[in-house]
């Protein structure tokens with residue numbers, strides 16, 4: 001697939017009073033046109049920092065991009081002027097957040113909010129923008145006539161649909177969705193996911209889906225990067241991840257998912273807790289929790305190893 005976004009050796013730190021948080025370390029990833037990449041990990045793994053990094057929205061201070069490149073359509077976004085970035089963010093890359101209320105304006109009707117974005121991005125007059133806003137609502141499964149209603153008149157799932165409609169109104173090439181269904185109940189989650197899948201197929205938008213849920217990955221992603229303590233520990237296509245997970249942390253994630261066919265007793269949560277981000281363990285950051293750790297694991301951090309074509313694992317077990 002033709003490349004849309006390439007992240008090369010990206011490192012992002014936050015300098016706080018308690019010490020330096022190494023939020024993202026030496027990350028390298030690629031997203032092809034029309035592809036969906038899942039970024040998976042627990043809270044604090046660095047997923048949202050990665051997304052904010054791509055959007056060039058890392059609050060500085062305390063955050064800082066220490067090194068690396070974010071190449072979008074052949075151009076490095078790092079070092080671009082705020083005006084250039086605003087243009088890219090509006091026209092090319094959109095982001096959907098977990099809580100729809102944070103991105104909706106409570107005192108404007110949803111139709112006005114969508115129309116405003118349409119007017120910014122397309123050459124249309126006010127009447128056309130309102131009509132298009134109604135079309136966008138229909139696209140995300142909301143009756144167009146509800147465009148005159150305010151956010152509080154919609155349920156949580158409907159609000160997230162409105163946010164998706166706003167994001168799509170910019171006609172983005174890349175949509176970054178940060179846990180877009182986490183705040184919703186299970187049936188609504190499934191509906192929003194089905195909608196995103198449909199949109200992905202219809203608009204051929206590339207997506208980054210940030211989630212802690214491997215079920216969502218299976219449902220919608222083509223490729224997946226598993227993150228642990230700021231590091232990508234496994235990176236491959238979805239099929240290989242599910243048929244042949246390699247990294248002990250990934251295997252731990254699979255073993256800790258309840259499976260209806262298996263007895264709940266077989267569930268094995270990963271022992272221990274996520275490390276303190278200002279004081280990561282030496283060597284492989286997963287070593288204090290890893291059932292396969294050996295002496296070298298606390299001494300040296302493993303580099304990514306290509307164990308099969310396009311399947312990368314950062315673990316000493318796979319060194320030749």
Ligand code: SF4
Pocket residue numbers: 247248249284285286287288290291292293294297302314315316317
């Ligand atoms: Fe476990 Fe060592 Fe591999 Fe880290 S490098 S995941 S500690 S075996």
